[in-house]
Amino acid sequence: MSDLTALTVAELQRALADGETSAAEVTRAHLDRIATEDGALGAYLHVDHEGALRRAGEVDAAGTAGTGLAGVPVALKDVVVTEGVPTTSGSRILEGWRPPYDATVARRLKDAGTVLLGKTNMDEFAMGSSTENSAYRPTRNPWDHDRVPGGSSGGSSAAVAGRLAPFALGTDTGGSIRQPAALTGLVGHKPTYGSVSRYGLIAFSSSLDQAGPMARTVLDAALVHEAIGGHDPCDSTSIDAPVPTLVQAARRGAGGDLSGLRVGVVRELGGEGSREGYEQGVLDRFTEAVALLQAAGAEVREVSCPSFGLALPAYYLIAPSEASSNLARFEGMRFGIRVGDDGSRDVDDVMALTREQGFGAEVKRRIILGTYALSAGYYDAYYGQAQKVRTLINRDFAAAFDDVDVLVSPTSPTVAWPIGARVDDPLAMYAADLCTLPASLAGVPATSVPCGLSEGLPVGLQVMAPALADDRCYRVAAAVEAALGSPLTDQLGARTGSAA
Amino acid sequence: MSTEPTPEAGVHPALDRQDIAHLARLARLAVTDEELDRFAGQLGAVLDAVAQVQRADVDDVAPTTHAVPLTNVVRPDVTRPSLPRDVVLAGAPAAEDDRFRVPRILGEEA
Numbered sequence: 001m002s003d004l005t006a007l008t009v010a011e012l013q014r015a016l017a018d019g020e021t022s023a024a025e026v027t028r029a030h031l032d033r034i035a036t037e038d039g040a041l042g043a044y045l046h047v048d049h050e051g052a053l054r055r056a057g058e059v060d061a062a063g064t065a066g067t068g069l070a071g072v073p074v075a076l077k078d079v080v081v082t083e084g085v086p087t088t089s090g091s092r093i094l095e096g097w098r099p100p101y102d103a104t105v106a107r108r109l110k111d112a113g114t115v116l117l118g119k120t121n122m123d124e125f126a127m128g129s130s131t132e133n134s135a136y137r138p139t140r141n142p143w144d145h146d147r148v149p150g151g152s153s154g155g156s157s158a159a160v161a162g163r164l165a166p167f168a169l170g171t172d173t174g175g176s177i178r179q180p181a182a183l184t185g186l187v188g189h190k191p192t193y194g195s196v197s198r199y200g201l202i203a204f205s206s207s208l209d210q211a212g213p214m215a216r217t218v219l220d221a222a223l224v225h226e227a228i229g230g231h232d233p234c235d236s237t238s239i240d241a242p243v244p245t246l247v248q249a250a251r252r253g254a255g256g257d258l259s260g261l262r263v264g265v266v267r268e269l270g271g272e273g274s275r276e277g278y279e280q281g282v283l284d285r286f287t288e289a290v291a292l293l294q295a296a297g298a299e300v301r302e303v304s305c306p307s308f309g310l311a312l313p314a315y316y317l318i319a320p321s322e323a324s325s326n327l328a329r330f331e332g333m334r335f336g337i338r339v340g341d342d343g344s345r346d347v348d349d350v351m352a353l354t355r356e357q358g359f360g361a362e363v364k365r366r367i368i369l370g371t372y373a374l375s376a377g378y379y380d381a382y383y384g385q386a387q388k389v390r391t392l393i394n395r396d397f398a399a400a401f402d403d404v405d406v407l408v409s410p411t412s413p414t415v416a417w418p419i420g421a422r423v424d425d426p427l428a429m430y431a432a433d434l435c436t437l438p439a440s441l442a443g444v445p446a447t448s449v450p451c452g453l454s455e456g457l458p459v460g461l462q463v464m465a466p467a468l469a470d471d472r473c474y475r476v477a478a479a480v481e482a483a484l485g486s487p488l489t490d491q492l493g494a495r496t497g498s499a500a
Numbered sequence: 501m502s503t504e505p506t507p508e509a510g511v512h513p514a515l516d517r518q519d520i521a522h523l524a525r526l527a528r529l530a531v532t533d534e535e536l537d538r539f540a541g542q543l544g545a546v547l548d549a550v551a552q553v554q555r556a557d558v559d560d561v562a563p564t565t566h567a568v569p570l571t572n573v574v575r576p577d578v579t580r581p582s583l584p585r586d587v588v589l590a591g592a593p594a595a596e597d598d599r600f601r602v603p604r605i606l607g608e609e610a
Binding site: 097194341345348365382 | 538
């Protein structure tokens, strides 16, 4: 058997079903690679060595390996609560906490027979675009260890790109699945808001947070998405609608025929209307990807979405506002750490000290900004106004989707940047989310699919579709992937000598 | 705040150290002197950048409160078991007599 860590989810399914390998062998191969590689990458916050081997043994004993996702290892972003397995959301305030229950997405993957390898590093409470805001350590990009892997799901992206897991779950509030996927050469999909349960995800910004798959191929992402999607009575915002046939859409797209599909290039996102802040290499790969879509038979036209320029300021008012409310639950009384409880202080002081020591700088900055934006006298000027801008963005999407079936843009205006380059400049960091924010604010699905390299680093193409039309994202992404050949991560494997 | 609420679009008051300290207190967040200096500068720059939403022409626009149209969601009014008490308390920083133990809530003068 070739190197088991080089196989995609679909290839692992086949190898397990054919009896060429076992869940235990696959799991051990990944644990071994984690042991040798993760010291340099910092992709994991917790590796559940014993639990993974035990679980793999159970799958083998049951004889179900290769049925669906049974026997396939997974890494979960540490914002997904997992029963009995440490969950910190990248924060000191939850250090040592072992949740008493599973998030719905974790439960569904468990029920599907997957093997949990561990929990991946992330920006604290998912606030960040580089995974440098982790309270524990930064994660490094497998393509260049001196660069960021994107964020906030950077641990998940580094784990999958570095072959420390065949797939992972991330969460995306403003772009935290798609941007790290783009920066590490992966496929990442933010599902339609409400179509994948948020029950058991540690909330950051409730009207925007959404879990989704990160994988090395479009087909793998679709296989995972179908396993985690669908209505959940535990989440009151969960949409009660069937999951689209995503695997079928991915297979159809891989056939390379997009005739009849209308693709809109967003003028304000890397189109002719706004090119400031975009690296030339990113624009070149984007232009080539659009040409590939055209060659596959798609009809391409430029579409204007004038309000998208307001997405960044609206997001950076809405998300901190919701975060300041959501993070009020971390006060050191019921779970997590407690600081200063020496009998001399009252509850207010203990809460303030616990939060002072438990939260990092970016979290504090956003709590203070959110508290300000929601305060009496400022609510209408900031939060209320931002929610109205959100309506304008919704209208732009609605008008665009009258004319075209999907919208495309670069996923990130730049390739991965050097670690430390933006840490002291919040505005420069926030600009990393320029292209991903509009879809988040509107709740529509969006995929990032690799579309080549610039200066030796991955570039992502973003495909956005109307709500509940996630299948269109998969179809278009699969066509791009098919036109470009083998997954980008194969090139990484060849470069680092870790290919099969 | 040390300044009156924003009277017109595009204008917002500067946040000084005192404002940041006040907001931090409201958010039950102890902050160091060094953080006050740093946050005052950074939040000022962030507010400058995000204040452009105030210039958006949204007079007749209703706010979007949610990405998905929702009506109230209710579940059947059926009693279900909750997590066992010992499991919930196992994650608490302090517990006593089957309860969360918390610092005193009322001050000395109460």
